Amino acid sequence: MMTLRYRLTGAAAALTFALTLAACGNDDPDTAAPGEAGSPSASVPLKDTDWFRTNFGTPLVAAGAVTPRTIEQPKDIKGTALPQNKAALDGLVMWERVRCAAVPFTTTSGPTSLRGDAVWGGFAHTQLGAALAAYHMRYAFWTANHARELIQIAAPADRDRVWKRLQFDQAKASSSMSDPDCILTAKRGAPGLTRPARWSSEQLSADTELVTYWFPPVSAGQQGYTIDIAVRWVDGDWYLTDQELTKEALEADGVPTAEPTGWTAW
Numbered sequence: 001m002m003t004l005r006y007r008l009t010g011a012a013a014a015l016t017f018a019l020t021l022a023a024c025g026n027d028d029p030d031t032a033a034p035g036e037a038g039s040p041s042a043s044v045p046l047k048d049t050d051w052f053r054t055n056f057g058t059p060l061v062a063a064g065a066v067t068p069r070t071i072e073q074p075k076d077i078k079g080t081a082l083p084q085n086k087a088a089l090d091g092l093v094m095w096e097r098v099r100c101a102a103v104p105f106t107t108t109s110g111p112t113s114l115r116g117d118a119v120w121g122g123f124a125h126t127q128l129g130a131a132l133a134a135y136h137m138r139y140a141f142w143t144a145n146h147a148r149e150l151i152q153i154a155a156p157a158d159r160d161r162v163w164k165r166l167q168f169d170q171a172k173a174s175s176s177m178s179d180p181d182c183i184l185t186a187k188r189g190a191p192g193l194t195r196p197a198r199w200s201s202e203q204l205s206a207d208t209e210l211v212t213y214w215f216p217p218v219s220a221g222q223q224g225y226t227i228d229i230a231v232r233w234v235d236g237d238w239y240l241t242d243q244e245l246t247k248e249a250l251e252a253d254g255v256p257t258a259e260p261t262g263w264t265a266w
Contacts, residue, residue, distance in 0.1 A: 042085035046094070046107060049087075055080050060097055064216040066197045066266070071095045071102045078118040079143070082107045092266055093132070095195055101142035102195045104132050104266065111136060116149035123238050127201040130209035131264075133238030134229035135196075138250075154245055155234040162245045194218060198263035207233040208241060214260055225254035 040051035060071040068090045074080035079098035082105045093104035098118055105111065109129045112122030119140050123129040136143075137153040144150050154162045196213035204210050209231055216224045230241040243249060 040083055040085070040087065042083075042087045042107075044087070046082065046087040046089055051083070060102075060193055062095070062102060063194050064197070064218040066195060066216060067091070071097050071193055071195070073097045078114065079103065079105070079120065081105065081110075081112050081120075081122075084108065084110070084112060092128075092264070095266075097193065098143040101139045102193050103136050103139055103143065104195075106132065115152035116144070117146065118143040119149050119152040121152070121237050125233055125236075127203075127209060130231050130233075130238055131199050131201055131211045134209070134211040134231045134240070135213065137231065137238075137240045138227075138229050138244075141250075153240050155232065155239040157234070158239075158242060158245070162242065196266060197224075198260060198265055200260070200263045204230065209233075209238075214257060214263060215254065216259065223256045224259055226257045226260075227252065227254050 040046065040049035046052055055075055057073050057075055059073055062069045062071050070090065072094055074096050077099055079096050082094065085107055087107045089107060093106050095102045096105055103120070106128070109124035109126060109132060110122045111120035111132065113120070115121040120136050121133075123133040123136075140150055140153050144152075151159045151163050194215060197216045198214040200212050202210045202212075210228055211231065212226050212228050214224055214226050230244050231238040232241045
């Protein structure tokens with residue numbers, strides 16, 4: 001069993017998370033998006049459709065002051081692509097639990113397809129698409145089934161060169177990472193299933209966006225924090241920039257920050 005360790009530090013303390021890279025079902029990459037069968041009507045909220053009830057089970061609850069706090073739990077551990085029919089959601093996006101992370105999906109801007117096991121692609125060429133993609137790429141370390149899948153966060157032309165630079169700590173981790181409650185269990189030392197409450201995007205160049213996410217505090221006495229993630233539009237989709245694909249960038253600390261004003265709420 002191999003694991004990949006990734007560190008993100010908030011205002012109060014450093015939190016270390018471990019992703020189990022042991023098989024959870026089929027090890028082979030699956031480029032078809034799970035849960036695509038059928039076309040629910042766009043005239044009613046997505047969660048009121050038979051399609052949603054077929055593909056999703058009992059939801060989880062996010063830690064921290066976020067609205068909505070619901071993290072939907074797809075029946076496929078890889079996550080389920082939503083129909084791109086502009087059906088109404090509870091907010092701008094719908095958060096899904098994919099293995100041990102909460103990641104955003106929409107009915108307007110993707111993601112629509114799998115690049116590899118639980119590494120999603122097919123994002124819109126918009127600021128929202130960039131914000132979705134950046135978050136998915138950064139948190140692929142909690143969702144991918146195997147280390148070999150993580151290369152999908154880099155643009156195809158960069159993969160051979162970039163992958164040789166990336167070095168990660170290897171350690172054993174509990175098989176409970178496959179459990180629906182894996183990130184909620186106190187024994188792992190995590191505060192709960194977290195997600196950002198707000199985001200902002202800045203265009204750095206014609207093909208590059210810098211997305212900043214603000215995470216609210218998860219307990220009294222803590223402060224919220226931000227992280228920056230840069231993505232580049234290449235070959236019809238968003239990927240992490242070359243600068244982002246370094247061990248130092250991927251282990252960057254969160255910056256303690258009060259709740260920003262004027263940012264987009266998730």
